[in-house]
Amino acid sequence: MKQAILPADAANRHPLPRGPRVATWALLALILVSLAGIACGRLAKPAGWASPVESGDLLLIAHKDKLFALDAETLAPRWAFPSEAEAGGDNIKPVALYGTPAVAGDTVFVPAYNGSLYALDAATGKLRWQEPFKTGGPLVGGVTASEDTVYFGSADGKVYAVDIDSGNERWSTRTGRGVWSTPQLAGTTLYVTSLDGKLYALATTRGDKLWSFKTDAGIAASPTVDEAEGVIYVAGFDSKLRAIDLETHEQRWSITAENWFWGQPIVGGGVVYAASLDNKVYAIDTGSGARHWSSPFSVGAPVRAGLALAGHNLIAVNREGGMYRLDPETGEAHAASPLVLGGDVLADPLVVPGDLVDSAHVLVITTGGELVRVDPTTLVVIERQKLD
Amino acid sequence: MDLLELITWLWRYVLVIPMTNFLVLLSRLSFGNFGVAIILFTLLMRGITWPLTRQQLQSTRAMSVIQPRIQQIQKQHKDPKRRSEETMKVYREAGFSPLGCVWPMLVQFPIWIALYQAIQFTLGNTPENVLALSERLYPWSYLRNAAPMHEEFLWMNLAQPDSTLIMAVVVGASTWVQQRMTMPTRQVSDPQQQSVNNTMLWMMPMMFAFFTLQFPSGLALYWVATNVIGIVLQYFYQGPSQFSWRKVFSLSPSGEAAPRPALQQEAASETEEDASAGEEAAGPAKRRRRRRRGRQRRR
Numbered sequence: 001m002k003q004a005i006l007p008a009d010a011a012n013r014h015p016l017p018r019g020p021r022v023a024t025w026a027l028l029a030l031i032l033v034s035l036a037g038i039a040c041g042r043l044a045k046p047a048g049w050a051s052p053v054e055s056g057d058l059l060l061i062a063h064k065d066k067l068f069a070l071d072a073e074t075l076a077p078r079w080a081f082p083s084e085a086e087a088g089g090d091n092i093k094p095v096a097l098y099g100t101p102a103v104a105g106d107t108v109f110v111p112a113y114n115g116s117l118y119a120l121d122a123a124t125g126k127l128r129w130q131e132p133f134k135t136g137g138p139l140v141g142g143v144t145a146s147e148d149t150v151y152f153g154s155a156d157g158k159v160y161a162v163d164i165d166s167g168n169e170r171w172s173t174r175t176g177r178g179v180w181s182t183p184q185l186a187g188t189t190l191y192v193t194s195l196d197g198k199l200y201a202l203a204t205t206r207g208d209k210l211w212s213f214k215t216d217a218g219i220a221a222s223p224t225v226d227e228a229e230g231v232i233y234v235a236g237f238d239s240k241l242r243a244i245d246l247e248t249h250e251q252r253w254s255i256t257a258e259n260w261f262w263g264q265p266i267v268g269g270g271v272v273y274a275a276s277l278d279n280k281v282y283a284i285d286t287g288s289g290a291r292h293w294s295s296p297f298s299v300g301a302p303v304r305a306g307l308a309l310a311g312h313n314l315i316a317v318n319r320e321g322g323m324y325r326l327d328p329e330t331g332e333a334h335a336a337s338p339l340v341l342g343g344d345v346l347a348d349p350l351v352v353p354g355d356l357v358d359s360a361h362v363l364v365i366t367t368g369g370e371l372v373r374v375d376p377t378t379l380v381v382i383e384r385q386k387l388d
Numbered sequence: 389m390d391l392l393e394l395i396t397w398l399w400r401y402v403l404v405i406p407m408t409n410f411l412v413l414l415s416r417l418s419f420g421n422f423g424v425a426i427i428l429f430t431l432l433m434r435g436i437t438w439p440l441t442r443q444q445l446q447s448t449r450a451m452s453v454i455q456p457r458i459q460q461i462q463k464q465h466k467d468p469k470r471r472s473e474e475t476m477k478v479y480r481e482a483g484f485s486p487l488g489c490v491w492p493m494l495v496q497f498p499i500w501i502a503l504y505q506a507i508q509f510t511l512g513n514t515p516e517n518v519l520a521l522s523e524r525l526y527p528w529s530y531l532r533n534a535a536p537m538h539e540e541f542l543w544m545n546l547a548q549p550d551s552t553l554i555m556a557v558v559v560g561a562s563t564w565v566q567q568r569m570t571m572p573t574r575q576v577s578d579p580q581q582q583s584v585n586n587t588m589l590w591m592m593p594m595m596f597a598f599f600t601l602q603f604p605s606g607l608a609l610y611w612v613a614t615n616v617i618g619i620v621l622q623y624f625y626q627g628p629s630q631f632s633w634r635k636v637f638s639l640s641p642s643g644e645a646a647p648r649p650a651l652q653q654e655a656a657s658e659t660e661e662d663a664s665a666g667e668e669a670a671g672p673a674k675r676r677r678r679r680r681r682g683r684q685r686r687r
Contacts, residue, residue, distance in 0.1 A: 046514040098515060140515055180515065195536060217533035220515075238533050260522050304519060323646045346519075371616065 026216060046113050046138070048096035049304070049346035052363045052371070055103035058122060062097035062347075064367040067110055070124055073354070077384050079125030081110065086127075088204075091224070094118075100348070102150065104164055104343045109150050111139035117152060117160075119167060129167035137159060141222065142182035144190075146204070151190055153179025159192050159200070161207060171207035175200060181222040182264075184232075185376035191232055193219035199234050199244065211249045215242065221305070222264040224272070229286045233272050235261030241274045241282065243289060253289025255282060257296075261305035263348065268328060273314060275303035281316050283331055293331030299324050299338070306348040308358045310376035317345045317364055325379050339379040343368040351376070394675035403498065408506040415510075416534050422511065423541025426606055430613035433499060434621075440495055441618075445625045448570045450484040496614075500607070509605040511539045511547035534556050541608075553601075555608040560597030562615035567592055569622045 050062035059072040069078040082092040094112030101111045107128055109119040116132035117139065137155030144151045149170060153159045155178035162172040176196025182201075183192040189210060190202045195218035196226045201210040219236035226233065231252060235241040241261060242254040259278035266273050275281045279301055283292035301318035308315040313334070314326040322338035323345075343366030349362045361382060362374045373383040414425035434441065456477050465471040478484075509517070509524055518536045525531045539547045543554070550556065567589055600608040 047516060218536055237535055
C-alpha cells in the first residue's frame, strides 16, 4: 500500500501543483468509493438446489431456505417448513437447502445448510425431534434412510448415522474433507464420496471404514451403486467417471470429460449416463467402459443437475434451463431444439412414474422457484407453479 | 462491443481470471496452502512493481529533502503565483514529480480489487461459488483438480472476514507503520498541513482495519504481506544507518519532537543547509559532513 505518500503530497498547499493535489484526493475518493462498493458486494450467499422428492401423495419441493409440501396430484400446498411461526418464534433458519430430503415412514428428514438435520411430521410439517441434529458444518448432500437410521454427510468432514426416532447419534466417521454428496446404501455397506477425493465404504453398524478408493480430486457427486454389475460409479472434480469393482476395490475403467462431473451418474439397460460441466452428456457401457454413443451429446451449457430416465427418454437439463430429450440408445435428440424452462436449473429433475410406461412426467424446479411439470415424451409443459 | 463491455471483458479475462488461475497454481505449488499462495503472490507482485516502488521511494526521499525549502518559499512569498513558480522550480531542481508518488498506487489499486474478486472466486465455499469456479479455471487438469481450495490458514478461514480482530489490528498497525515511515521527517510549520498529515496518518490505517472486518481475510493477508514488504523495502532503501524506529514510533506527527524555542535557531540553520543541499539530492558523504559541521557549531 503506497497511500503513505498522500500526506506528504497533500501537505504542500500551494496553488500551482494543483493537478497532483487533485489527483491525490481523487485517488483517495476512488479508494473509498471502491472499497465501499466491494464491501457491499460481499460473498455470494448460498441459495440451495435440493431436488424434488415424491412420497406417496406428498411432493416435497425445496426453494432457497424453505421446504414446501404439496399434493402430488394437484400441487396444492399442504405445509411449509419452516412455517411463519417457526421462522419467527423458534428462530429456525435453514439458510439454504441443497440436500435432497428423505422420507422414512411418516417422517421427512431435511438437511439444511445451517448444519442441522430436521425431522418433520410428513402430515403436518411439525418438528419431530426436540432439537434438530446439529453438525459442525453446512449440510450440502442429501439424506439416505434405512428402517431405523438416517445417514448423511456434513461439510465438517463427517458421515453421521442418526436414530430416526430419537434423533440421537449412533455413530460418526471422519473423512479427509467435507462431504457434499448423499451416501448410498447397499446391504450393510454405506458408500460415500468426499471432497478429499475418496470413495469410502463404511459398515452401517458402527461406521467402520471397510475400504476406500482415492481419485485425483474432490468428489461432490453422489456415487451410484450397480449391484447387478458389482461396481460403483464415481464421478468427480478430476473430470473422470470411474467404475470401481465392489469386490476387488480396483478401478475397472474410467473415461475423462473436459470439465468436472457434479451430477450423480444414472444406470439403465447396461449403460451408465453422466453429464459434465463441459456441456456434454456421456453414455458408457457398464461392462466394457466403451462409449455407448458415437460421441457425447452436447447440451450447450454446463450440466450441474443429474440426468433422468423416463421410459425411453433420457432427460438432460442444462444450467441455463434448456431441457433435452435424448434417445438413450443412440444419444440423438428427439427434437431439434430444447425446451426452454425459463430459468436456471441446478436441481436434479424428478421422474414421477405414471400408470402406463409412457405416462410419467418430469418435475423440475428452477432457481427462481418455479416448479415445472413436463411431459417427457413430448417435452410439452403440463403445468407451472411458482413457489413463494 | 462498446467501451464498457470492452473494459469488462479486459477486466475479467486479462486481470481477474488469470489472477484466479495463478493463485490456484501457486496454491497447488504450495501443497494446497492458499495462505502461502497469497504471500507468494504478494512477493511476486511487489517484485513486478518494484520499478514503481523504487520511483515512489525516490520521490518520498526527494520530498523529504526539499521540504524545508518548500516551507521557506511558503513563508517568503505571499503571492500564490510566485509561490507556485518557486515551488515548481524546486521540484524541477530536485527531480521530484508529485504525480510520481500517486501513479504507483494507481497501479496497485486495480490489483487489490482484482485480487479481492479472485479470492472470492477461488475460495468461495458455497456450492454456487465452487460451481462458478469450474468456468473460470483454465482447462488444465493440474489446476482443475485443485478445487475446492483449502481455505484454512493459521486461525483464519481465508474466504471469510477474520472474526478474531487480530487481522484488523495487524492490518491497521502495519499500514500505520508504513505510512509513518514515508511521512516527512521534519516538522511541518503550517498547523493546517500538520492537521492534514495527522488525519491521513490515522485515517488510512483505521479505514483499512475497518475494511478487514468486512473483507475475506485472504485479502487482509495480502495487505499485511504487502505492508510488511513495503516496510522492509523502506528500511533498506533508506539505509539502516539512517533509519530510526524511535522516530517512527514517536507520537509526534513529524517523527521529531517539536523544536524548543532555544533550539529553533539551530534547527533553522540546519534547515538552510538541507535546503541548499536539496537540489543536489545530497549524497551520504555530504550529509555526514554537514551533520558533523552542525555538531561542531553547536559545541
